[in-house]
Amino acid sequence: xxxxxxxxxxxxxxxxxxxxxxxxxxxxxxxxxxxxxxxxxxxxxxxxxxxxxxxxxxxxxxxxxxxxxxxxxxxxxxxxxxxxxxxxxxxxxxxxxxxxxxxxxxxxxxxxxxxxxxxxxxxxxxxxxxxxxxxxxxxxxxxxxxxxxxxxxxxxxxxxxxxxxxxxxxxxxxxxxxxxxxxxxxxxxxxxxxxxxxxxxxxxxxxxxxxxx
Numbered sequence: 001x002x003x004x005x006x007x008x009x010x011x012x013x014x015x016x017x018x019x020x021x022x023x024x025x026x027x028x029x030x031x032x033x034x035x036x037x038x039x040x041x042x043x044x045x046x047x048x049x050x051x052x053x054x055x056x057x058x059x060x061x062x063x064x065x066x067x068x069x070x071x072x073x074x075x076x077x078x079x080x081x082x083x084x085x086x087x088x089x090x091x092x093x094x095x096x097x098x099x100x101x102x103x104x105x106x107x108x109x110x111x112x113x114x115x116x117x118x119x120x121x122x123x124x125x126x127x128x129x130x131x132x133x134x135x136x137x138x139x140x141x142x143x144x145x146x147x148x149x150x151x152x153x154x155x156x157x158x159x160x161x162x163x164x165x166x167x168x169x170x171x172x173x174x175x176x177x178x179x180x181x182x183x184x185x186x187x188x189x190x191x192x193x194x195x196x197x198x199x200x201x202x203x204x205x206x207x208x209x210x211x212x213x
Contacts, residue, residue, distance in 0.1 A: 054130075054144050054145065054146045055080050055100070055146065057145075057146045057147055058080045058110070058146055059079075059080050059081065061079065061112075062077050062078065062079050063077070063078045063079070063110040063111060063112055064076075064077060064078070064110075064111045065078045065108070065109045065110040065111050065117075066078075066108075066109050067085060067087065067098060067105060067107065067108050067109075068105075068106045068107040068108075069098060069102075069104055069105050069106070070104045074087055074089070074096065075087075075089060076088050076089030076096075077089070078108070078110060083099060083100055083101070083128065084097040084098060084099055084100065085097070085098050085100060085105075085108055099128075100128040100130070101126065101127060101128040103125035103126045105122070106121075106122055107119070107120060107121050107122065108120040108130065112148055114148070116148040117148075118132060118133075118146070118147075118148055119132065119133040120132055120133075120146070121133060121142065123161065123168060130144075130146075131143065131144060131161050132144065132145060132146055134150055134155050135150075135209060135210050137212055137213045138164065138190060138191070138212065138213060139162055139163070139164050139186065139187065139190045139191070139209065139212065140162065140163040140164070141155075141160060141161075141162055141209065142160065142161045142162070142163070143155050143156040143157070143159055143160045143161075144156050144159040144160075145159075150210075152202075152203045152206035152207050152210065153203055155206050157171075157179045157180060157183065157202050157205075157206065158172065158179045159172055160172070160179065160183070162183070162186055164186070164190050169182075169186060171183055171186070177197075180197050180200070180202055180205055181197045183205060183209075184196070184197040184200070184205065187205075187208075187209060191212065195208075
């Protein structure tokens with residue numbers, strides 16, 4: 001009986017694996033669709049699906065801009081490939097490439113064909129974890145959604161760092177409600193307000209902060 005139970009269990013696992021493989025594309029599509037219907041762009045849904053690879057959103061395009069490497073600013077045409085940022089500025093037959101994980105690479109600034117600019121900043125050395133500047137003021141906001149749109153619905157509240165008076169807080173949260181509560185606490189401390197997280201949707205809270213100086 002034990003052998004029959006073991007064989008049945010193994011067969012059930014195989015069947016479940018087959019069902020999961022068949023259903024995964026449908027589930028991913030439904031997830032992205034429902035996310036977009038919730039007021040987020042298709043690009044944001046793509047970002048959520050490939051959360052660990054935010055630079056995927058910047059690949060296969062060329063941008064004008066510069067990188068800050070050590071104390072130097074290197075300008076040129078920028079592109080992303082294979083964990084590197086490539087720069088072609090006419091001075092070399094082969095473009096310079098800088099590892100995104102290089103401890104001496106501090107910042108990347110990109111401008112697209114529409115004239116929109118994105119500032120990417122690294123807070124720790126020896127990491128490829130950059131943050132996008134989304135608001136600069138008394139309270140400065142950074143997120144991990146590497147698109148040029150700064151609409152509230154395209155700002156990643158769940159993967160955010162905030163800076164105030166030289167200090168940096170990481171607000172990373174799996175659930176939006178937790179991230180929103182953390183951000184409200186910081187806003188109240190910085191601006192001396194008495195906001196309640198329950199009174200604001202995620203979009204409303206971001207809109208409120210973007211209006212602050």
